[in-house]
Amino acid sequence: xxxxxxxxxxxxxxxxxxxxxxxxxxxxxxxxxxxxxxxxxxxxxxxxxxxxxxxxxxxxxxxxxxxxxxxxxxxxxxxxxxxxxxxxxxxxxxxxxxxxxxxxxxxxxxxxxxxxxxxxxxxxxxxxxxxxxxxxxxxxxxxxxxxxxxxxxxxxxxxxxxxxxxxxxxxxxx
Numbered sequence: 734x735x736x737x738x739x740x741x742x743x744x745x746x747x748x749x750x751x752x753x754x755x756x757x758x759x760x761x762x763x764x765x766x767x768x769x770x771x772x773x774x775x776x777x778x779x780x781x782x783x784x785x786x787x788x789x790x791x792x793x794x795x796x797x798x799x800x801x802x803x804x805x806x807x808x809x810x811x812x813x814x815x816x817x818x819x820x821x822x823x824x825x826x827x828x829x830x831x832x833x834x835x836x837x838x839x840x841x842x843x844x845x846x847x848x849x850x851x852x853x854x855x856x857x858x859x860x861x862x863x864x865x866x867x868x869x870x871x872x873x874x875x876x877x878x879x880x881x882x883x884x885x886x887x888x889x890x891x892x893x894x895x896x897x898x899x900x901x902x903x904x905x906x907x
Contacts, residue, residue, distance in 0.1 A: 742871055748785035752770070765868055767830070782801060785799045796841075822862055823865045824851065845879050864904075866896075868883075870895070873895050873897070882887050884897065
């Protein structure tokens, strides 16, 4: 994999059943993300459970992300915000993986902007208020740095995922 990107000229293409290349670099803690892409992504797409998008720099696959329609419980939102006491519509970033050698170059942030743009586009048709993610422990700082709020709620098998969100109502992508 390339070690530097001169500019973030990324493009996105719908997943079409491929598996990750053998030289795709990752950490062992990313194994679940690798397994999802290689074994479950096609089924999720075929069943309209999730949309999976590949991220390319030039012709090189440098990552992927998956998203779906979801909701966030009003009790998970900051207490100083006034929301109706029912679940609120959201787009959930279900998976995000960037090749290990390409991390720290702004690709993940560019992907978040892409997902937010998708959420805002969907919002033109149906109500969507939040962009949410169940962040793995090692990614919490990345999401905080990119404007997500940590709800303080943990979930997952070992309560190792943090529910995080961005309110799309006032989101500025510039």
